Amino acid sequence: MDKALQVSAIKDGTVIDHIPANRLFEVINILQLHKCMEMITFGTNLDSKQLGKKAIIKVSNRFFKEKEIDKIALIAPHAKLNTIKNYEVVEKRVVEIPDEIIGIANCFNPKCITNHEKIETHFMVVSKKPIELKCMFCEKITNENQVVIK
Amino acid sequence: MHKSSLISITDFSKHDYLKIMKLAAEFEQNPNQNLLNGKVVASLFFEPSTRTRLSFETAILRLGGRIIGFSDSSSSSVTKGETLHDTIKMVSNYADLIVMRHPLEGSARYASQVSSVPVINAGDGANQHPTQTLLDMYSIIKTQGRLDNINIFLVGDLKYGRTVHSLLQALSVFENPIFNFIAPPELSMPVEYKKFLDQKGIRYFEHTEFTDIISEADIIYMTRVQKERFTDPIEYEKVKNVYILKNKMLANTKPSMRILHPLPRINEIHTDVDSNPQAYYFKQALNGVFTREAIITHILGLK
Numbered sequence: 001m002d003k004a005l006q007v008s009a010i011k012d013g014t015v016i017d018h019i020p021a022n023r024l025f026e027v028i029n030i031l032q033l034h035k036c037m038e039m040i041t042f043g044t045n046l047d048s049k050q051l052g053k054k055a056i057i058k059v060s061n062r063f064f065k066e067k068e069i070d071k072i073a074l075i076a077p078h079a080k081l082n083t084i085k086n087y088e089v090v091e092k093r094v095v096e097i098p099d100e101i102i103g104i105a106n107c108f109n110p111k112c113i114t115n116h117e118k119i120e121t122h123f124m125v126v127s128k129k130p131i132e133l134k135c136m137f138c139e140k141i142t143n144e145n146q147v148v149i150k
Numbered sequence: 151m152h153k154s155s156l157i158s159i160t161d162f163s164k165h166d167y168l169k170i171m172k173l174a175a176e177f178e179q180n181p182n183q184n185l186l187n188g189k190v191v192a193s194l195f196f197e198p199s200t201r202t203r204l205s206f207e208t209a210i211l212r213l214g215g216r217i218i219g220f221s222d223s224s225s226s227s228v229t230k231g232e233t234l235h236d237t238i239k240m241v242s243n244y245a246d247l248i249v250m251r252h253p254l255e256g257s258a259r260y261a262s263q264v265s266s267v268p269v270i271n272a273g274d275g276a277n278q279h280p281t282q283t284l285l286d287m288y289s290i291i292k293t294q295g296r297l298d299n300i301n302i303f304l305v306g307d308l309k310y311g312r313t314v315h316s317l318l319q320a321l322s323v324f325e326n327p328i329f330n331f332i333a334p335p336e337l338s339m340p341v342e343y344k345k346f347l348d349q350k351g352i353r354y355f356e357h358t359e360f361t362d363i364i365s366e367a368d369i370i371y372m373t374r375v376q377k378e379r380f381t382d383p384i385e386y387e388k389v390k391n392v393y394i395l396k397n398k399m400l401a402n403t404k405p406s407m408r409i410l411h412p413l414p415r416i417n418e419i420h421t422d423v424d425s426n427p428q429a430y431y432f433k434q435a436l437n438g439v440f441t442r443e444a445i446i447t448h449i450l451g452l453k
Contacts, residue, residue, distance in 0.1 A: 113234070137260055
């Protein structure tokens with residue numbers, strides 16, 4: 001069966017592909033898709049050469065902002081975003097972890113000031129693979145398994 | 151006056167370190183200079199630290215400045231629930247400089263972003279204590295005549311000890327340092343610092359035995375195993391008495407070698423070492439005043 005037929009096509013919107021199957025619900029959560037009233041199709045545990053099992057999300061009439069794409073990058077660093085207009089893919093992009101992460105992730109250090117006052121968190125990305133974020137405040141490293149998206 | 155805070159030891163360059171060393175030597179010769187005349191310095195100690203606070207306040211008074219502040223957060227509006235943000239906003243309206251000690255890590259960096267005047271970090275939790283590092287460096291240059299080619303033994307709590315981490319970073323900008331780490335496995339130097347040294351091609355050696363290997367040392371830097379850093383008191387009890395420096399262990403060391411300790415000491419240096427001319431920790435504490443005079447005047451652009 002053709003892969004494209006496993007999840008139905010959309011007219012306008014965004015397709016997020018190559019999400020690790022076990023991170024699908026985190027992506028739904030960080031993008032607040034449970035509050036989105038547009039038509040959304042989810043597929044998961046689809047075969048993937050790269051990831052083993054992957055998930056895919058198709059959202060109608062929704063185009064994501066840079067900050068949202070950065071969030072996706074932290075959870076699904078191999079994800080691909082396709083922008084669809086009138087059933088055509090008009091833009092393909094691979095998410096990329098930026099050099100700085102501002103305001104979207106929490107510091108893992110319970111003694112960090114950012115976990116005690118209302119402060120916009122700020123990390124320097126010291127390694128993209130595996131992900132290592134250095135907090136600009138407490139200087140501690142938050143690693144891939146510790147990343148919690150705000 | 152320009153605004154440049156000192157939050158982390160890496161905020162300063164090698165050039166800054168050397169300038170602070172030179173100024174500290176000048177202040178040691180002539181500690182009473184009226185450079186802060188008419189200036190108000192806020193000394194905000196959200197947790198008690200007698201030595202650091204008195205050393206800073208002595209430095210400010212010797213420079214002719216005046217001090218406002220508190221020595222414990224129980225005597226500030228923090229007890230009413232005021233945020234650090236609001237305290238710093240308010241105080242930076244009153245003072246020309248803020249010296250701050252706070253139990254939360256990253257608090258000093260945040261204060262420097264909020265404040266309209268420079269902030270000097272006098273310790274933010276287990277993170278940074280840059281003025282301690284500068285006074286340690288001043289003690290090294292004063293006793294060894296150099297900061298290059300120093301063979302330093304760091305002993306005790308190398309996992310949580312912020313002073314050893316900062317000193318390692320600072321000495322790594324000088325020529326050819328050799329680091330020797332002596333710690334029980336539970337308190338060994340974190341991987342990130344070893345990786346940092348590897349990247350810079352700096353030699354280091356790890357030991358678990360505290361034996362005659364110290365004969366090569368220029369500096370032995372002792373640290374206290376701090377109870378408050380442990381979540382499990384049994385772990386603390388296991389390691390607190392592992393390394394104790396005794397006078398008889400110093401027999402084969404270089405006569406020029408000096409023993410440093412950020413103080414307070416508990417039992418990690420036996421009192422029989424105190425009368426040995428190699429014991430330098432009490433003079434090291436006095437160097438703190440001169441170094442802090444140097445840092446304050448440098449930051450405020452007065453020297």
